[in-house]
Amino acid sequence: MAHVRLWNITKKYGDVTAVNRLNIEIEQGECFSMLGPSGCGKTTTLRMVAGFEDIDEGEISVGQKVFSSSAKKFYLPPEKRDFGMVFQAFAVWPHMNVFNNVAFPLQIRKMPKSEVLERTQRAIKYTGLGGCENTFPNELSGGQKQRIALARAIAINPTVMLLDEPLSNLDPKLREEMRFEIKDLQRKFGFTIIYVTHDQTEAMALSHRILVMDHGVVQQIDTPINIYKNPANKFVFSFIGLSNFLPVEIHDGAIYIEGAAESGPITRLIPPEIREKKMTLAIRPAEIDFVTDGGVCGMVRKMTYLGDVIDYRVMLGSVEVRVQKSRRKGIYREGEACMLKFNRFLWYGRES
Amino acid sequence: MLKRFFGKIGIAEVLLFISVLILIVVVAVPVLLILWTALFVDGSLNTKDIIHILSQPGTYEALKNSLVIAGGVTVLSTIIGVFFAWLVSRTDLPFKETMKVLFLVPFMLPSFIGALAWKMLLSPRSGYINKFLVDIFSLDASPFNIYGLGGIIAVETMYLFPFVFIQVAGALERMDPTLEESARISGAGLLTITRRITLPLMLPGIAAGALLVALYSLAHFGVPAILGTESGIYNIPTKIYEQIYQSGGSFVAIRTGTILSSILIVAAGLILYAQNLVLRAGRFQVIAGKSMRPTLLKLRGLKIPILIFSLLYIFITVILPTATIFLVGTLKTYGIAFTWENMSLQNLKYILFDWRMTRDAIWNSFYLSLAAAMITMVVGVLISYTIVKMKVRGKFILEFLGVLPFSVPGTVIALGVILTWSGKFGINLYNTAWIIFVAYIARYMAFSLKSNSAALEQVDDSLEEAARACGATHWQSLRDIVIPLIKPGMVAAFFLIFLPALRELTTSVLLYGPTTRTIGVAIYALNEDGETVYAATLASVALVIIIVGQLVIKRITRTTVQGV
Ligand SMILES: Nc1ncnc2c1ncn2[C@@H]1O[C@H](COP(=O)(O)OP(=O)(O)O)[C@@H](O)[C@H]1O
Numbered sequence: 001m002a003h004v005r006l007w008n009i010t011k012k013y014g015d016v017t018a019v020n021r022l023n024i025e026i027e028q029g030e031c032f033s034m035l036g037p038s039g040c041g042k043t044t045t046l047r048m049v050a051g052f053e054d055i056d057e058g059e060i061s062v063g064q065k066v067f068s069s070s071a072k073k074f075y076l077p078p079e080k081r082d083f084g085m086v087f088q089a090f091a092v093w094p095h096m097n098v099f100n101n102v103a104f105p106l107q108i109r110k111m112p113k114s115e116v117l118e119r120t121q122r123a124i125k126y127t128g129l130g131g132c133e134n135t136f137p138n139e140l141s142g143g144q145k146q147r148i149a150l151a152r153a154i155a156i157n158p159t160v161m162l163l164d165e166p167l168s169n170l171d172p173k174l175r176e177e178m179r180f181e182i183k184d185l186q187r188k189f190g191f192t193i194i195y196v197t198h199d200q201t202e203a204m205a206l207s208h209r210i211l212v213m214d215h216g217v218v219q220q221i222d223t224p225i226n227i228y229k230n231p232a233n234k235f236v237f238s239f240i241g242l243s244n245f246l247p248v249e250i251h252d253g254a255i256y257i258e259g260a261a262e263s264g265p266i267t268r269l270i271p272p273e274i275r276e277k278k279m280t281l282a283i284r285p286a287e288i289d290f291v292t293d294g295g296v297c298g299m300v301r302k303m304t305y306l307g308d309v310i311d312y313r314v315m316l317g318s319v320e321v322r323v324q325k326s327r328r329k330g331i332y333r334e335g336e337a338c339m340l341k342f343n344r345f346l347w348y349g350r351e352s
Numbered sequence: 353m354l355k356r357f358f359g360k361i362g363i364a365e366v367l368l369f370i371s372v373l374i375l376i377v378v379v380a381v382p383v384l385l386i387l388w389t390a391l392f393v394d395g396s397l398n399t400k401d402i403i404h405i406l407s408q409p410g411t412y413e414a415l416k417n418s419l420v421i422a423g424g425v426t427v428l429s430t431i432i433g434v435f436f437a438w439l440v441s442r443t444d445l446p447f448k449e450t451m452k453v454l455f456l457v458p459f460m461l462p463s464f465i466g467a468l469a470w471k472m473l474l475s476p477r478s479g480y481i482n483k484f485l486v487d488i489f490s491l492d493a494s495p496f497n498i499y500g501l502g503g504i505i506a507v508e509t510m511y512l513f514p515f516v517f518i519q520v521a522g523a524l525e526r527m528d529p530t531l532e533e534s535a536r537i538s539g540a541g542l543l544t545i546t547r548r549i550t551l552p553l554m555l556p557g558i559a560a561g562a563l564l565v566a567l568y569s570l571a572h573f574g575v576p577a578i579l580g581t582e583s584g585i586y587n588i589p590t591k592i593y594e595q596i597y598q599s600g601g602s603f604v605a606i607r608t609g610t611i612l613s614s615i616l617i618v619a620a621g622l623i624l625y626a627q628n629l630v631l632r633a634g635r636f637q638v639i640a641g642k643s644m645r646p647t648l649l650k651l652r653g654l655k656i657p658i659l660i661f662s663l664l665y666i667f668i669t670v671i672l673p674t675a676t677i678f679l680v681g682t683l684k685t686y687g688i689a690f691t692w693e694n695m696s697l698q699n700l701k702y703i704l705f706d707w708r709m710t711r712d713a714i715w716n717s718f719y720l721s722l723a724a725a726m727i728t729m730v731v732g733v734l735i736s737y738t739i740v741k742m743k744v745r746g747k748f749i750l751e752f753l754g755v756l757p758f759s760v761p762g763t764v765i766a767l768g769v770i771l772t773w774s775g776k777f778g779i780n781l782y783n784t785a786w787i788i789f790v791a792y793i794a795r796y797m798a799f800s801l802k803s804n805s806a807a808l809e810q811v812d813d814s815l816e817e818a819a820r821a822c823g824a825t826h827w828q829s830l831r832d833i834v835i836p837l838i839k840p841g842m843v844a845a846f847f848l849i850f851l852p853a854l855r856e857l858t859t860s861v862l863l864y865g866p867t868t869r870t871i872g873v874a875i876y877a878l879n880e881d882g883e884t885v886y887a888a889t890l891a892s893v894a895l896v897i898i899i900v901g902q903l904v905i906k907r908i909t910r911t912t913v914q915g916v
């Protein structure tokens with residue numbers, strides 16, 4: 001039995017379908033990420049789980065208990081769900097000091113004073129805020145504010161933790177640091193995480209499984225490595241890293257860039273699943289090598305230094321390909337002829 | 353010192369000098385003269401007289417009434433303002449945008465005209481509502497009496513609560529809704545969240561609005577003058593007026609006036625100081641991100657009852673009094689029924705074309721407001737430019753002098769102007785239109801500075817520097833670059849002065865002479881003389897001008913202008 005279960009969830013705002021027939025099962029103690037471009041319905045989904053939004057269709061349950069059900073018109077209010085939640089904009093209360101911010105959920109539950117004190121201090125210690133108990137949030141940095149929010153969320157020892165882009169208001173270095181701390185907290189407290197982000201590296205680094213969504217529709221649910229290696233479609237492929245989508249055609253037992261047969265074939269090994277004559281080949285810029293023979297002929301149109309890596313735009317016939325190579329592998333000048341070898345690539349139909 | 357000043361005299365120093373001079377002559381001297389006259393007799397401090405005047409029952413009563421009225425109005429306005437602000441920004445009340453606009457309408461209407469309307473509806477002898485209730489329930493006596501502290505407080509509240517409303521609605525809208533949501537997910541219910549999160553965060557906004565209400569109510573003349581004097585109830589401004597009016601402007605009366613005025617100045621100063629403290633303490637960062645929508649409380653079954661209640665409130669406080677003014681203004685005589693035979697446009701024709709007194713009043717108000725608005729706008733640009741753009745030392749004096757009138761009530765300005773311009777310094781403007789004109793400039797300068805400074809701050813220094821780099825002189829860059837860019841601010845300043853000045857009563861009622869009545873004074877005098885119908889007709893004219901003016905502002909600025 002899954003811990004958190006979303007069944008056939010649909011949510012509409014007027015004409016906009018924010019979330020469309022979503023099915024997710026999340027295991028106890030799992031770190032589950034929802035990844036997608038801004039406006040794809042991640043926050044809406046999370047808010048439905050939290051109980052802030054009613055659902056138009058479907059059911060959400062946690063453990064054995066139904067939390068939201070459109071059929072039964074039943075919605076457990078957010079304050080009864082015992083979740084921890086962290087928001088993008090910190091949402092720490094500026095008129096309370098750190099201690100009172102963290103102690104608030106415990107005080108609401110009318111716990112005895114000594115227990116409030118003990119649990120608050122534990123949460124403050126685990127989030128690295130020790131010594132700041134009497135400080136007011138305005139005197140603290142963004143990272144520390146987000147720590148208060150984390151401490152407040154773990155204070156009640158929740159079984160489910162909801163995080164909505166908790167790190168996107170922090171600078172990149174701090175972001176990486178906090179990622180580890182969130183994982184650490186999960187290891188210590190054992191809660192289930194539902195983590196919303198639009199940053200694929202963050203999702204990759206944190207999660208057991210990732211859900212990629214677009215326009216309210218699930219594109220793929222899988223482990224980070226599978227999402228990277230076997231993207232279910234062009235959208236997932238392009239969202240998870242840099243990508244080339246090249247039009248190719250198959251004739252004379254080989255695969256060629258469309259309209260550039262004279263440049264030579266990409267490969268003569270045609271996978272059995274390919275039946276159509278015209279396909280799209282997907283490849284990451286780092287999976288293309290410069291070779292001295294046996295590749296596709298092209299011409300460097302543009303090269304840009306990106307520090308250690310050089311970014312090339314190479315013309316194969318009339319098709320432009322992006323290639324990224326370490327500068328230690330040699331430098332090609334603009335206008336220079338070159339030859340490309342395509343290593344790991346995937347196939348998609350023209351329309352998908 | 354003098355040499356150094358004249359040594360590097362440039363356009364900046366000249367501008368600063370002119371600005372300071374205008375502000376000193378028009379604003380600072382009158383206020384200082386009031387304090388001086390109140391405290392000193394023949395050059396020495398005179399506390400005995402002050403105590404004597406303050407311990408007279410009349411003045412003492414006036415002080416007490418001012419406090420009671422201001423206290424009551426502040427409490428009521430805060431409750432009503434907070435409630436409606438919460439309603440339009442945190443619940444799913446229908447037609448919220450329309451309601452928001454409607455709640456701000458009382459801002460543009462002059463409260464003394466409202467008081468006049470309520471007198472017509474609820475005066476014990478002839479109020480229409482009273483008569484109506486007595487008739488249908490065959491009562492022995494009128495159920496309502498608008499004359500008195502209760503009536504004054506109720507009517508002032510109707511016109512002042514938008515100060516709280518606008519502050520709190522703004523604060524609620526800017527507040528990050530996840531602050532409340534995180535309390536909710538922490539396990540708190542709506543009541544707890546309101547008590548422990550929302551209200552504390554709104555407190556600075558509420559306090560700022562409430563203090564503004566207190567400031568205005570404390571120094572308010574119109575409503576107590578119409579609803580209080582009848583039954584012998586005076587507050588500070590009406591007491592000052594009564595003293596000066598009864599004694600024909602004798603020195604003793606003026607001295608009493610200055611002492612009461614000094615109290616108003618000090619009280620206003622304290623209120624503004626408190627407001628500053630509150631706003632500074634409340635600089636919480638609760639501003640929401642761009643795409644956040646607050647979760648709205650579903651009113652469910654209460655939706656329609658609350659909507660009806662709100663509409664009823666607007667009907668009673670805005671539409672009913674306005675309609676009463678228009679209807680009574682067409683009657684043959686006051687007190688008769690509203691039937692077609694009894695109503696006509698004769699009165700309108702009479703006061704617009706035939707009666708010298710009202711015709712003059714309309715004309716006086718018109719040209720005085722126009723002239724004051726023009727002059728204040730131009731001088732305001734000059735002073736704001738010096739404050740915002742010039743790098744001259746001593747400009748903080750300008751800033752201080754510029755905002756001073758905000759804390760100086762209209763009655764005080766009038767008294768100060770009398771002291772300054774009735775021959776003391778060789779110029780006697782008493783009983784001429786000039787004295788009203790000078791008072792208007794003093795009273796409205798702060799509006800112009802606020803509007804023009806805001807506009808100038810939007811103009812980046814580099815724009816002007818670019819013009820100078822292209823070879824333009826200081827004056828040319830001002831004329832060709834800065835002025836065109838701040839034109840909207842100037843136009844806004846013009847209307848922010850023109851419209852309030854047009855309906856102004858508090859200041860001109862102390863300054864008018866036989867031929868220099870303003871619209872406000874004329875309405876007030878007609879009402880005093882028992883010419884209720886003509887007072888209503890003239891008030892209708894004023895309302896039409898105000899409404900048309902507001903529509904024009906709206907067209908020009910395309911944003912809601914916060915009238916005062
Ligand atoms: N309260 C709302 N009212 C109307 N539209 C909304 C509301 N909340 C979200 N939406 C719309 O639903 C879609 C998904 O939004 P959201 O879940 O916030 O996206 P994400 O968090 O993935 O960026 C967007 O098109 C957004 O405009």
Ligand SMILES: [Mg+2]
Pocket residue numbers: 039042043044
């Ligand atoms: Mg979002």
